[in-house]
Amino acid sequence: MDRGDILSGAAFSAVLRSAVAFVVVLLLFGWVTITSVNQSLIAELGDDVHQRWDIVAAEHAIDGDAQIAATISTLSRVASGGHHAAALFGAEGAFIAGNIMTRPASEGLQVGPLDHAAAATGAVTQEYIYVAARLGENLLVVGERLDLLYRTKILLFRTLTLSGFLIVLTMLSVGYYLSSKSLRRLRDIETALSKTSEGDTAVRISDRGGSTQIDRIARQMNLHFDRLSRMIATTRNTAAAAAHDLKSPLGRAYLSLGRAMERVEQGEDPTEAMSDTQVELERMRVIFDSYLQLSRIETSGDAPLIARVDLRSLTAELVETFALIAEDEGQSLSFAAEAGSDYGVTGDAQMLQQLVVNLLQNAVTHGSMGNRIAVRLERDGPALRFTVADTGPGIPAASMERVFEPFFRLDPSRSKPGNGLGLALVRAIVEKHQGRVALRDNRPGLIVEVMLPAIGP
Ligand SMILES: Nc1ncnc2c1ncn2[C@@H]1O[C@H](COP(=O)(O)OP(=O)(O)O)[C@@H](O)[C@H]1O
Ligand SMILES: [Mg+2]
DSSP, X not given: OOHHHHHTSXXXXXXXXXHHHHHHHHHHHHHHHHHHHHHHHHHHHHHHXXXXXXXXXXXXXXXXXXXXXXXXXXXXHXXXXXXXXXXXXXXXXXEEEESBOSOOXXXXXXXXXXOBTTOOTTOSOOEEEEEEEEXXXXXXXXXXXXXXXXXXXXXXXXHHHHHHHHHHXXXXXXXXXXXXXXXXXXXXXXXXXXXXXXXXXXXXXXXOOOOSHHHHHHHHHHHHHHHHHXXXXXXXXXXXXHHHHHHHHHHXXXXXXXXXXXXXXXXXXXXXXXXXXXXXXXXXXXXXXXXXXXXXXXXXXXXXXXXXXXXXXXXXXXXXXXXXXXXXXXXXXXXXXXXXXXXEEEEOHHHHHHHHHHHHHHHHHHOOTTOEEEEEEEEETTEEEEEEEOOSSOOOGGGTTGGGSTTOOSOTTOOSSOOSOHHHHHHHHHHHTTOEEEEEEOSXXXXXXXXXXXXXX
């Protein structure tokens, strides 16, 4: 994978921006921390130095000038490695005793370098904090080198720098990893797209079950590919099946027309043969009509359906009509809808009517004597469930998907009326209404379940 692509990926650049923000915050935080540590340590050390100055001054009060020089000499000798500083200077600034060779220029508590006799090599600093104040005629200087302060500051600085560095490094690695991961997914998508554009409809993007935007897009595209390959397969099958199904009535129409002409030539009545022709032509017209209707629904795009249709009264009316036909065939037809529920859907009344008709017609035509057809309408949360169950021959599980293809019929002898477009239309209408349709085994018989989004509570 190209490193440039990974580095310019969304994940990496987001992490990079956060890393920059983090560094800025860390710098500010470091500055504030080090400054406040500096201030409080200086205050503490200042107190220490003052105290020591006071002790020497107290001794001076007791022992007087004679003893003070000796005390300072002892004190400054004890002090190791130039860490402590103590000295006494005369009125004219002349050195009397101690380990500071030059008198500080001014008096008071100060921070700065001192001319120490044992200036240590390798010390972290040459800065002292010291008090220079008058003791009678003389000037007493007591101080301490700022080792602790500098060590603390260096330690703080190192800790902050190191942890900041590690955090930024981790962030950038994570960003790099995420970016390369999403880039890999994008590559998968790119490959799948280019393969489909070359005509390979079996290709899918591997689903890793993730929930990132890319994963969701990949899943959406797979659904799209599914639909596309189904459409291509259906179109291929449909063209062949349509030709096949139109061939028989066309052939029969041709024959009966020939018969009619013969009758005319022989001076006989051609009416019967003519009406045979008419029946076959009518059959072809119905096929064309249904097929046109199907393609109109499938290609009508996403024009919104706005009418409010009461599915219960629509179904009740059609059930009433079909109950008579069923009765004639020795079958029974019942309709049940739970009272009090709202069965309104947003849709196209004519299409929904067609849907119910096709399902009722299938149940009656494909069933035989004694068939019990039960139509139910019920609410299922935000959806409407419409089911047509019969006790007829049913559909083997292996064919439950195929019966939705245009012109597909189970009965190879074509003994029952129909053109194989009924369920294809049902599916197209259901999908147009943002619903779904499923077939189940009624043991014996078939259950067709249609789910549609309902209006209202
Ligand atoms: N209720 C049913 N019981 C048994 N078989 C059915 C039923 N409904 C549909 N089928 C089978 O599914 C095929 C496709 O149905 P459909 O698309 O409506 O076409 P047809 O015009 O043949 O009814 C039918 O030919 C039939 O074999
Ligand atoms: Mg049918």
